[in-house]
Amino acid sequence: MKAVIIGAGIGGLTTALVLAHYGIDYEIFDAAPANLPVGAGMLMGANAMNVLEKLDMAAPLRQRAVFPESIYIKDYRGEILQHISNTEVRDRYGNGSYAVHRAAVQDELIKGLKKPVQWGKKLTAIEEHENGVTARFEDGSSTAGDLLIGVDGIRSLVREKYIAPAQYRYSGQICWRAIVPMTLPPEEINTTAEVWGPGNGLRASFVQVDPQQVYFWYTKKLPAGTPFEPQEALDMIRRDLLPFKGYMQTVVRHIPVEKLIRSDLYDIAPAHTWYRGRIVLLGDAAHATTPNLGQGASQAVEDAWVLAGCLATESSITAAFQAYQDKRIARAHKIVNTSWSLAMLTNRKGRFITWLRNRLLKSVPRRIADKQIAFLFGIRW
Numbered sequence: 004m005k006a007v008i009i010g011a012g013i014g015g016l017t018t019a020l021v022l023a024h025y026g027i028d029y030e031i032f033d034a035a036p037a038n039l040p041v042g043a044g045m046l047m048g049a050n051a052m053n054v055l056e057k058l059d060m061a062a063p064l065r066q067r068a069v070f071p072e073s074i075y076i077k078d079y080r081g082e083i084l085q086h087i088s089n090t091e092v093r094d095r096y097g098n099g100s101y102a103v104h105r106a107a108v109q110d111e112l113i114k115g116l117k118k119p120v121q122w123g124k125k126l127t128a129i130e131e132h133e134n135g136v137t138a139r140f141e142d143g144s145s146t147a148g149d150l151l152i153g154v155d156g157i158r159s160l161v162r163e164k165y166i167a168p169a170q171y172r173y174s175g176q177i178c179w180r181a182i183v184p185m186t187l188p189p190e191e192i193n194t195t196a197e198v199w200g201p202g203n204g205l206r207a208s209f210v211q212v213d214p215q216q217v218y219f220w221y222t223k224k225l226p227a228g229t230p231f232e233p234q235e236a237l238d239m240i241r242r243d244l245l246p247f248k249g250y251m252q253t254v255v256r257h258i259p260v261e262k263l264i265r266s267d268l269y270d271i272a273p274a275h276t277w278y279r280g281r282i283v284l285l286g287d288a289a290h291a292t293t294p295n296l297g298q299g300a301s302q303a304v305e306d307a308w309v310l311a312g313c314l315a316t317e318s319s320i321t322a323a324f325q326a327y328q329d330k331r332i333a334r335a336h337k338i339v340n341t342s343w344s345l346a347m348l349t350n351r352k353g354r355f356i357t358w359l360r361n362r363l364l365k366s367v368p369r370r371i372a373d374k375q376i377a378f379l380f381g382i383r384w
């Protein structure tokens with residue numbers, strides 16, 4: 004059996020690794036001209052780390068990452084609203100969540116591949132035959148396989164043309180991210196906090212991702228597509244974060260304007276068909292989520308493990324695709340919906356509403372919070 008993988012992001016690369024783990028042949032293609040060090044930082048969830056452990060990829064990743072012992076949600080005046088002990092998560096579930104530069108994740112996954120990524124290959128069409136599929140690329144080349152896995156991201160061509168068009172939902176928020184060249188003081192290095200402002204989607208966070216680099220992000224409720232020059236955006240960020248207590252001011256002062264990356268935050272409304280014939284979706288292409296739970300890439304990693312396992316054990320490609328969808332869809336959709344609700348919650352504004360929001364968050368009983376943590380990180384595939 005040979006799989007054609009379209010997309011070499013975290014989802015596609017992990018799929019290639021898991022297929023090889025099960026002895027399934029693959030080719031992997033990406034439209035980008037090369038492995039460019041794109042993106043900023045991210046949290047790789049404990050659930051994804053546990054999958055990467057099975058592929059011997061967790062140890063090299065830990066070498067390039069930082070382990071924050073505590074992860075908080077705080078109010079901008081410094082009040083703790085929620086706390087996750089990442090150390091307890093690690094003790095309980097085998098791994099904690101790691102803060103890491105996205106490019107470091109890409110590099111390590113690429114190093115683990117048996118067959119290299121074929122860069123500069125933009126998929127333009129797929130032909131399905133009785134016994135297989137042919138993928139056609141913009142440069143005139145093509146390749147054949149028994150099945151095709153579309154891991155081509157939220158704007159997936161595979162999904163839009165060959166499965167079913169998605170309903171994109173704008174969360175109301177624009178996000179700016181940056182890698183800041185600095186080292187946090189010791190008291191800041193072992194923790195991270197998502198800091199909630201006084202409503203209107205205003206949030207910010209920073210975390211050390213390696214000895215010399217800090218990942219910073221900020222969100223605000225704004226109409227999609229609002230034009231901003233980078234310097235204008237940075238001035239707004241600095242202004243908006245002035246009331247934020249603690250080390251935030253120092254981090255914000257060090258942001259190089261040319262490092263700002265903007266994303267208007269969309270997800271796709273939960274879709275109930277992830278495959279058709281010999282074509283299947285994985286990662287953001289299947290279930291793109293807003294980043295409020297920091298789970299998008301981690302869910303793609305889970306998908307990869309489950310899909311390859313189903314291909315290795317089920318009697319046919321159709322049975323494997325159906326089993327994969329059955330195992331994954333409810334969990335992926337719950338994450339999309341929970342993350343969406345969090346975006347809506349932070350979009351509210353007004354002093355009373357934000358006071359109430361904070362009180363509600365602060366009073367979530369421990370057992371409910373633990374249940375949520377177990378749901379996110381305690382999964383065993």
Ligand SMILES: Cc1cc2nc3c(=O)[nH]c(=O)nc-3n(C[C@H](O)[C@H](O)[C@H](O)COP(=O)(O)OP(=O)(O)OC[C@H]3O[C@@H](n4cnc5c(N)ncnc54)[C@H](O)[C@@H]3O)c2cc1C
Nearest residue numbers: 010012013014034045046126155156286287297299300301
């Ligand atoms: C602001 C922000 C913060 C986030 N933070 C986190 C976080 O902390 N933790 C986390 O787990 N997730 C996070 N995410 C989500 C995460 O980035 C995505 O869920 C994850 O990258 C999805 O991986 P993927 O492989 O499915 O898709 P992608 O990473 O989008 O990869 C798709 C690949 O397909 C290629 N491609 C596209 N079209 C074609 C084509 N026609 N032909 C060939 N190749 C093609 C692209 O070049 C790309 O390399 C965040 C997202 C955002 C926007």
